[in-house]
Amino acid sequence: MSVIVYIESQDQEIKKSSLEVASYGRAIADASGTELIAVSFGLDDTSILKHYGVDLIYAISTEEEVYFNSDRLSTTLAKIASEEGSQIIVFSSSANARYIAPLTAAKYEAAYFSNVIGLPLSYKPLTVKRSCFTNKAFNLSTSQKDLAVLSLSSNSFGIIEKEGKGLSKSSAYQESTSDLKVRSVEKTANKVTIADADIVVSGGRGLKGPEHWHLIEDLANVLGAATACSKPVSDMGWRPHSEHVGQTGKPVASNLYIAIGVSGAIQHLAGINSSKVKVVINNDPEAPFFKAADYGIVGDAFEVVPTLIEKLKALKGV
Amino acid sequence: MKILVCISTVPDTTSKINFVDENRAFDTQGVTFIINPNDEFGLTRAIWFQQKEGAEVTVVTVGDSSCEPILRKCLAIGADRAIRIDTVPQDGLSVASQLADLAKREAFDLIITGRESIDYNGGMVGAMLATFLKIPYLANCIHIEKEGDRYNLEREMDGGKELLNGSLPLVIGAQKGLVEEKDLIIPNMRGIMQARQKPLDVIQPQEIKVATAVESFEKPPAKGPVKLIDPTNIEGLIDLLQNEAKVL
Numbered sequence: 001m002s003v004i005v006y007i008e009s010q011d012q013e014i015k016k017s018s019l020e021v022a023s024y025g026r027a028i029a030d031a032s033g034t035e036l037i038a039v040s041f042g043l044d045d046t047s048i049l050k051h052y053g054v055d056l057i058y059a060i061s062t063e064e065e066v067y068f069n070s071d072r073l074s075t076t077l078a079k080i081a082s083e084e085g086s087q088i089i090v091f092s093s094s095a096n097a098r099y100i101a102p103l104t105a106a107k108y109e110a111a112y113f114s115n116v117i118g119l120p121l122s123y124k125p126l127t128v129k130r131s132c133f134t135n136k137a138f139n140l141s142t143s144q145k146d147l148a149v150l151s152l153s154s155n156s157f158g159i160i161e162k163e164g165k166g167l168s169k170s171s172a173y174q175e176s177t178s179d180l181k182v183r184s185v186e187k188t189a190n191k192v193t194i195a196d197a198d199i200v201v202s203g204g205r206g207l208k209g210p211e212h213w214h215l216i217e218d219l220a221n222v223l224g225a226a227t228a229c230s231k232p233v234s235d236m237g238w239r240p241h242s243e244h245v246g247q248t249g250k251p252v253a254s255n256l257y258i259a260i261g262v263s264g265a266i267q268h269l270a271g272i273n274s275s276k277v278k279v280v281i282n283n284d285p286e287a288p289f290f291k292a293a294d295y296g297i298v299g300d301a302f303e304v305v306p307t308l309i310e311k312l313k314a315l316k317g318v
Numbered sequence: 319m320k321i322l323v324c325i326s327t328v329p330d331t332t333s334k335i336n337f338v339d340e341n342r343a344f345d346t347q348g349v350t351f352i353i354n355p356n357d358e359f360g361l362t363r364a365i366w367f368q369q370k371e372g373a374e375v376t377v378v379t380v381g382d383s384s385c386e387p388i389l390r391k392c393l394a395i396g397a398d399r400a401i402r403i404d405t406v407p408q409d410g411l412s413v414a415s416q417l418a419d420l421a422k423r424e425a426f427d428l429i430i431t432g433r434e435s436i437d438y439n440g441g442m443v444g445a446m447l448a449t450f451l452k453i454p455y456l457a458n459c460i461h462i463e464k465e466g467d468r469y470n471l472e473r474e475m476d477g478g479k480e481l482l483n484g485s486l487p488l489v490i491g492a493q494k495g496l497v498e499e500k501d502l503i504i505p506n507m508r509g510i511m512q513a514r515q516k517p518l519d520v521i522q523p524q525e526i527k528v529a530t531a532v533e534s535f536e537k538p539p540a541k542g543p544v545k546l547i548d549p550t551n552i553e554g555l556i557d558l559l560q561n562e563a564k565v566l
């Protein structure tokens with residue numbers, strides 16, 4: 001009996017979403033009276049995991065492998081889950097985690113639940129609440145299997161410090177016969193990603209053209225935020241596709257979402273609705289976004305945003 | 319080259335989402351159904367391979383007869399033939415296992431699923447299907463092109479993209495970026511006429527496997543009204559974000 005959490009890191013630092021997943025796994029382990037096991041890959045220092053409730057740590061050495069290998073990762077996770085007799089494996093909702101979670105589940109024809117938004121409502125059978133219809137609704141789903149794989153929606157549980165046993169164990173990084181191989185990675189210049197960001201600043205067609213995007217970038221910089229955009233903005237090539245958020249773009253579940261010159265079409269709102277606090281700046285008081293937002297300014301972005309940047313800079317002393 | 323594109327039928331993106339039967343079922347009253355947008359990007363790329371390299375494009379859906387108009391639409395867009403596996407899907411595993419049974423009988427070189435469907439947002443069918451077929455899966459695929467006898471592919475990840483190389487058979491999870499929005503094909507009269515003549519085969523499901531069940535649905539709680547701040551009072555906004563919402 002045990003709960004497994006998949007730990008992700010970037011540049012040898014454990015991601016915040018993984019600390020959230022560990023905290024969540026701890027709560028499940030407590031509720032079901034079992035141990036919490038963490039599995040990390042290519043991470044040298046795993047000592048902090050003990051403070052987020054982890055009892056046993058598998059720090060898998062990925063040796064010469066520098067790229068993300070979905071096959072080797074999911075096979076290794078599945079093997080550990082079977083050796084440890086785990087009932088639940090928890091992943092974050094990062095793109096990588098959502099890639100390997102269903103691969104891991106499929107190896108045992110396990111139950112897989114994505115977009116889980118809180119602790120299970122029962123354990124026998126396992127029942128979870130997850131979002132569906134791109135955040136327009138939720139459903140309660142039950143597992144009919146002994147093993148369930150969950151991917152937890154970001155910022156839906158929070159990070160909770162709690163001491164675990166912090167023991168460690170080793171296991172081999174499983175081989176792969178797949179000939180689908182990563183050749184290289186192109187990273188968007190050292191920026192906060194939408195998936196990892198606490199704050200996302202998003203611009204719409206109301207900004208009139210790519211030449212005005214310094215407003216979005218400057219605001220994002222002073223807030224340490226990621227930048228995003230509406231679909232037409234990426235369709236017109238003002239911004240890269242990777243910034244397109246909404247029903248057909250990336251999902252956003254940040255703590256703060258600031259929409260500037262975005263009308264708030266149903267498809268846009270669907271993708272960003274699980275953000276905790278929403279702010280809209282739009283010169284049209286009838287824009288649908290005002291119905292979805294917590295705070296709003298009816299005003300011209302070209303006047304409001306520069307002032308907002310200036311005041312925030314003064315506040316942060318930069 | 320034989321391509322299979324797996325199609326999910328979903329409510330139009332502007333649909334009002336309501337539930338009936340004591341919140342146990344989705345209310346289809348007045349809802350228009352469309353090809354799942356992610357699947358449509360995949361289908362469009364498949365048609366590109368058909369036109370460029372003579373690929374044969376088959377579309378498949380797991381569902382009852384209400385899905386047939388959507389399959390006809392795929393044929394009008396340019397698919398060569400359609401298959402409907404006649405069972406109402408219960409979860410992602412049930413869909414993936416039916417598709418795997420079909421794919422084991424017919425050797426497809428490339429199988430395309432959407433990154434996720436916009437109704438259940440499971441994001442699992444492609445990965446499970448590939449696992450059952452013991453072939454590789456590439457999620458969030460934004461590029462696939464032939465180079466010699468191999469393929470160059472790209473995956474969008476958080477904060478960038480990966481460039482990959484692999485060979486067929488392969489399953490990919492399609493999404494926006496695999497083709498541009500402007501390349502999506504709107505069926506013309508000729509396509510619609512031809513679609514009527516193309517084969518749409520209905521086949522019986524194999525052993526039904528299920529891992530999860532939806533017990534009930536609920537809608538998010540109604541949201542309170544927006545707090546409006548005067549555009550001359552930016553400090554007021556910052557103060558609310560810091561001290562009321564506590565997000566700064």
Ligand SMILES: Cc1cc2nc3c(=O)[nH]c(=O)nc-3n(C[C@H](O)[C@H](O)[C@H](O)COP(=O)(O)OP(=O)(O)OC[C@H]3O[C@@H](n4cnc5c(N)ncnc54)[C@H](O)[C@@H]3O)c2cc1C
Binds near residue numbers: 229232233271281
């Ligand atoms: C199948 C489908 C899927 C879709 N998926 C998505 C999706 O995933 N994401 C998405 O975003 N959209 C999506 N859309 C498109 C969506 O319907 C809207 O068209 C789109 O979101 C509108 O983008 P926008 O808000 O930037 O532009 P607009 O609707 O043009 O809004 C611009 C806003 O800027 C305001 N404005 C103008 N000037 C100023 C100024 N000086 N200062 C302040 N405000 C100003 C205007 O009042 C207006 O409200 C989808 C559509 C379809 C059909």
